[in-house]
Amino acid sequence: MDHTIIRTENLVKTYRRYKKKEGLRGSVSSLWKRDYEEKTAVNQVNLSVEKGEFIGLIGPNGAGKTTLIKMLTGIIAPTEGKIDVLGYYPNALKNAFKKQFAVVMGQKSQLFFELTVNDTLRLFKEIYEISEEDFQKNKNYFVELFGVRELMDVQVRTLSLGERMKMELIVALLHNPKILFLDEPTIGLDAVASKQIRNFLKEINREKGTTILLTSHYMEDIKALCKRTVVMTHGAKIYDGRTEELFEKYQKNKKITVSFDEPVKCIALKTFDAALMENSPYKKVYEVSRQSAKDLLTELMEFGTKDIAIEEEEIGVIVERIYQEGSDCHE
Amino acid sequence: MSKYLEISKIYMKTQLVWRADVIFNMIFTITKILFAYLLWGMVFQNTERIGQFTFHGMLSYYIMHSFLSQLEMSEGISGEIHDRIRNGTFSKYMVIPVGIEKYFIAMELGIVLFYIVFDFIAAVIWFFVFQIPIPFAAEGFMIICGAVMTVLGMLFMVQLNYFLGLLTLKYQGIGTFLMIKNNLAALVMGSIIPLSLFPEVIVKMMQLLPFYYVTYLPAMLLIGMCKEEAITGLIVITCWCLIMQLIISMVWKKYIRKYDGVGI
Numbered sequence: 034m035d036h037t038i039i040r041t042e043n044l045v046k047t048y049r050r051y052k053k054k055e056g057l058r059g060s061v062s063s064l065w066k067r068d069y070e071e072k073t074a075v076n077q078v079n080l081s082v083e084k085g086e087f088i089g090l091i092g093p094n095g096a097g098k099t100t101l102i103k104m105l106t107g108i109i110a111p112t113e114g115k116i117d118v119l120g121y122y123p124n125a126l127k128n129a130f131k132k133q134f135a136v137v138m139g140q141k142s143q144l145f146f147e148l149t150v151n152d153t154l155r156l157f158k159e160i161y162e163i164s165e166e167d168f169q170k171n172k173n174y175f176v177e178l179f180g181v182r183e184l185m186d187v188q189v190r191t192l193s194l195g196e197r198m199k200m201e202l203i204v205a206l207l208h209n210p211k212i213l214f215l216d217e218p219t220i221g222l223d224a225v226a227s228k229q230i231r232n233f234l235k236e237i238n239r240e241k242g243t244t245i246l247l248t249s250h251y252m253e254d255i256k257a258l259c260k261r262t263v264v265m266t267h268g269a270k271i272y273d274g275r276t277e278e279l280f281e282k283y284q285k286n287k288k289i290t291v292s293f294d295e296p297v298k299c300i301a302l303k304t305f306d307a308a309l310m311e312n313s314p315y316k317k318v319y320e321v322s323r324q325s326a327k328d329l330l331t332e333l334m335e336f337g338t339k340d341i342a343i344e345e346e347e348i349g350v351i352v353e354r355i356y357q358e359g360s361d362c363h364e
Numbered sequence: 365m366s367k368y369l370e371i372s373k374i375y376m377k378t379q380l381v382w383r384a385d386v387i388f389n390m391i392f393t394i395t396k397i398l399f400a401y402l403l404w405g406m407v408f409q410n411t412e413r414i415g416q417f418t419f420h421g422m423l424s425y426y427i428m429h430s431f432l433s434q435l436e437m438s439e440g441i442s443g444e445i446h447d448r449i450r451n452g453t454f455s456k457y458m459v460i461p462v463g464i465e466k467y468f469i470a471m472e473l474g475i476v477l478f479y480i481v482f483d484f485i486a487a488v489i490w491f492f493v494f495q496i497p498i499p500f501a502a503e504g505f506m507i508i509c510g511a512v513m514t515v516l517g518m519l520f521m522v523q524l525n526y527f528l529g530l531l532t533l534k535y536q537g538i539g540t541f542l543m544i545k546n547n548l549a550a551l552v553m554g555s556i557i558p559l560s561l562f563p564e565v566i567v568k569m570m571q572l573l574p575f576y577y578v579t580y581l582p583a584m585l586l587i588g589m590c591k592e593e594a595i596t597g598l599i600v601i602t603c604w605c606l607i608m609q610l611i612i613s614m615v616w617k618k619y620i621r622k623y624d625g626v627g628i
Binding site for chain 1: 366367369370371373374377378381382452453455456458459460461462463620621623624625
């Protein structure tokens with residue numbers, strides 16, 4: 034039985050954009066003569082997603098992730114190629130299609146800021162034609178899961194960013210969508226709120242079987258949630274496979290930041306592949322291979338460290354590495 | 365249908381959030397009435413009639429017209445659509461299972477209902493306080509025609525502003541279109557003086573435009589005047605609504621593909 038709910042073939046999106054010469058002269062001359070250029074935001078993307086999957090979509094800024102999400106949700110029409118989501122051509126914008134998915138964009142809200150979340154939920158109950166029984170059941174489930182019962186009757190504008198994102202998710206999930214598209218849901222959130230959101234998403238994917246497509250710049254999001262990751266750059270898909278494998282193969286280094294109580298001038302390290310990136314008497318930043326990270330930490334502990342922070346490599350570095358190693362699309 | 369009712373309700377609730385706005389809106393209803401009373405009181409000091417209007421007739425027209433004009437707030441729709449297309453948040457409406465135009469009609473209805481209720485309460489209080497005698501239409505036929513025409517006129521204005529907002533998909537700025545619409549509407553809606561005081565040939569020309577039927581003719585019908593224009597007026601404004609709907613569908617189909625949602 035075919036469980037594919039999203040399928041794209043050679044999907045292309047090209048934007049036409051206006052180019053203006055610098056300065057006032059350029060602005061005046063643009064009044065009668067305009068130059069345009071074509072920008073391919075998504076280039077020949079083939080994607081197949083099965084029911085219940087939790088997929089991470091990563092890539093640097095301008096990689097085409099958001100454009101892909103916009104095409105999958107019908108917000109924009111593709112320039113070329115085939116697209117099928119839940120058996121529909123998304124840009125036809127059929128209500129029957131829109132009832133089956135939800136989209137949460139980190140910086141675009143569905144909430145009414147002057148009103149309470151309960152008011153917005155009541156509106157969405159009607160919009161999605163949810164029965165009173167299902168409405169109460171779903172609302173209670175999510176309110177308990179997110180622990181926001183005391184916030185349901187306060188004005189949305191008074192909520193913190195983290196609380197608001199929880200509310201956005203409740204509104205989006207109220208109608209039990211088959212697919213949830215998430216575009217940067219943890220953007221701007223602190224570590225605690227991000228972790229909470231990640232836990233909720235994991236729970237929803239497991240309990241409700243909701244297929245989730247997540248774009249994020251944060252490696253922690255992808256690592257913690259997605260079994261499968263798609264990497265994009267310059268509009269093309271350059272990796273599509275297991276997240277574990279992606280990080281094992283391409284995330285080679287870790288960044289370790291150490292701060293000291295007493296000034297430390299120079300440290301002669303035994304760990305041979307640690308590179309000193311930043312050096313000051315009270316703080317040192319190293320880049321070290323994942324294999325040697327433990328050794329480096331053990332060594333650094335001997336110098337009376339005050340604090341240690343370990344960070345993963347940024348998406349941009351991984352994308353660059355995939356490129357360098359000539360790893361094309363491996364599906 | 366219930367989803368659009370809920371949309372109306374939520375926008376009505378939004379209007380009720382700011383208590384000071386509600387109170388001041390009710391208080392300021394009087395300023396227009398007082399202004400009309402003083403202005404036309406002075407004009408009618410030396411004369412019994414101007415055109416077909418007595419002092420109380422003119423006052424009634426002015427108050428009724430002000431009330432209807434106050435309800436015509438659809439300009440916000442073109443602004444909202446324009447801003448949302450420009451900053452990419454128009455997608456908010458595209459991803460939920462509603463007809464976007466119907467959403468805006470319901471939104472407008474919610475806002476208008478709020479003003480109908482509160483302005484009506486305020487107007488009744490002020491009429492009572494100042495003991496202003498207002499001659500309303502005595503015939504049910506004219507009241508019904510006036511009310512139906514008001515609804516159709518408001519619908520047309522929502523459609524027009526929705527259409528102008530959608531033009532952002534094609535043109536980056538719609539300021540010029542809005543300016544033309546506003547100037548034309550201000551003149552033809554009879555906001556400044558009753559159109560019946562214009563030369564007949566000008567009025568005939570204005571009768572071809574939809575704006576004539578948005579506030580001017582409904583106001584006249586509701587104060588018991590222009591009975592002979594009631595049926596033709598209803599036909600003309602209905603035709604304009606149908607034409608505008610056709611234009612909206614064509615513009616939507618043609619230009620929605622141009623929407624890029626801002627950002628890659």
